[in-house]
Amino acid sequence: YFLQPRDNGNKSVKADELGSLRLNIVYTEDHVFPTEHYNPLRDLLLHSAH
Numbered sequence: 001y002f003l004q005p006r007d008n009g010n011k012s013v014k015a016d017e018l019g020s021l022r023l024n025i026v027y028t029e030d031h032v033f034p035t036e037h038y039n040p041l042r043d044l045l046l047h048s049a050h
Helices: 039-048
Strands: 002-004 020-022
Touching: none
Parallel strands: none
Antiparallel strands: 002 020
């Protein structure tokens, strides 16, 4: 995240003038299926090596 400072160094500032905070959020989700879903692909790869 990036925390931006207040424009002035004065601590007696209103709540709506505190500065800004920028967040960069990345969401990743992986799906792993049961083994039987991969059997046709596995068989194809094994037979193509012959």
